[in-house]
Amino acid sequence: MADVLTSDRILEAAEDVLRRFGPAKANVVDVSRALGVSHGSVYRHFPSKAALREAVAERWLARLSEPLAVIAADHGPAPQRLRRWLDALSESKQRMAREEPELFATYHGLAMEAGEVVRAHVIALSTQLGQIIADGVGRGDFAVADPFGMGRAVLDATSRFHNPAHTAEWTDPDLPAAYERVWRLILNGLGARA
Incomplete structure (x- = not known):
């Protein structure tokens, strides 16, 4: 069974993306890619890049x-x-x-x-x-x-x-x-x- 996608998991992934690639890559698409989920799944938790x-x-x-x-x-x-x-x-x-x-x-x-x-x-x-x-x-x-x-x-x-x-x-x-x-x-x- 896959891990449940939570806001905390998304934020952890966003922090990892920031750490590895800098602020230019801290967007919903890059974070969803790091999590192996669709960007729509991330958008259900954070409605925009700015919110994330x-x-x-x-x-x-x-x-x-x-x-x-x-x-x-x-x-x-x-x-x-x-x-x-x-x-x-x-x-x-x-x-x-x-x-x-x-x-x-x-x-x-x-x-x-x-x-x-x-x-x-x-x-x-x-x-x-x-x-x-x-x-x-x-x-x-x-x-x-x-x-x-x-x-x-x-x-x-x-x-x-x-x-x-x-x-x-x-x-x-x-x-x-x-x-x-x-x-x-x-x-x-x-x-x-x-």
Whole structure:
């Protein structure tokens, strides 16, 4: 009996096609060929090439944010969780850009085509940061009136270290020192206890 064609199988095949051939080949016909099915079978799950590419971008961004959600939901001290969260986000993006630059560029390109997916991703990340900051306010670690607004501000303030638009800067030898300066600025801005 043949494997059942699911959206997950199609997305796995699309990611494999992307990895092997780049974004020009990430279309319904090439993915269906890789799966050994008709393109109509793929279209039943994804009505267009754009929908398929958007789903691939969404899946990639979800893989990036899932470990961050675990950190946000942790119950340790908020300043340490905030730092772990920021480190994890920056390190995961920078590692992929360093180890698989073509694939990273491909995923970034797909994400840029999927504006609504990216907006939802940014909101999810900002909300996770807001949760950590709100927890810190509740514990007396931070003193800010709008934790969720500050979550978005922290995400924006650290974009140089995780936003793919800054990939070219990630080899700058001053980057770790710049990261530490921004971290101190964030702690000050959050009114962190000394």
